[in-house]
Amino acid sequence: MHEIAPLAAALARYQPRRYRWRRRLKRAAVAVILRETRQGAEVLLAVRAHRHGDPWSGDMAFPGGRVDAADEASASVAACRETEEEVGLRLSRDDGIGRLNDRITLDHRRRAPMVVSPFVYRYRDADTPVLNHEIAATRWLALAWLDEPANRAAMRWQLGRVALPMPCYDCGDGQRLWGLTLAMLDELRGLS
Incomplete structure (x- = not known):
């Protein structure tokens, strides 16, 4: 079972990779929101x-x-702003318990590199998410569920004419957890 306090302690000691040149590229930030x-x-x-x-x-x-x-x-300010816009949950930097490695991906609008910075927050309220047009649904997923090897699967991701095998979790209802999100969660779980 994962608990937030040991994760927060591990994040306090963690030295995530931050690309020095990240401010020269398009940037995005995500909020990894945990609740106990x-x-x-x-x-x-x-x-x-x-x-x-x-x-x-x-x-x-x-x-x-x-x-x-x-x-x-400030990427952390962007993560908080975007969270409130997309799912209606208000976060502040005071809720932050750490950050994970910067990730390089492609800005699909321009087909150019983009840096994504993940910030980890503790959420203490019981508010129900209020979704905007960008989000179809939300779900809280137990970190312990991700530890079960039977829940881990593989999928084929089509990249042009090539089908690439990718690790994923099949969360039911056609929802798959994979890609950058999965890599960030694996990094977080590896800290505990």
Whole structure:
């Protein structure tokens, strides 16, 4: 069973990779939101709404989005802002318990590199998420569920004419947890 206190202690000691040149690229930030339950820590996942032309429509991901000028060049401020916009949960930097490694991905709008910075937050309220048009649903997933090898699977991701095998979790109802979100969760779980 995962608990937030040991994760927070591990994150306090953790030295995540931060690309020095990240401010020269397009940037995005996500909020890895944890809450404590009797069954241990759970993480909030958002199911992206289906949109024409969006290659990640329907995927499970963390709330988040682009860092823009209104965020005062702070990725953690962007993660909090985007979380409130997408799922209606209010976070502040005071709720932050750490961060994970920066990740390089492609900005699918421009087909150029983009840096994604994941920030980990503890959520103490019992508010129900209020979703905007970008999010179809949310779900809290127990970190302990991710520890069960039987829940881990593989999927085929089509990249042009090539089908690549990718690790994933089949969360039911056609929802798969994979890609950057899975890599971030694996990193977080590896800290405990």
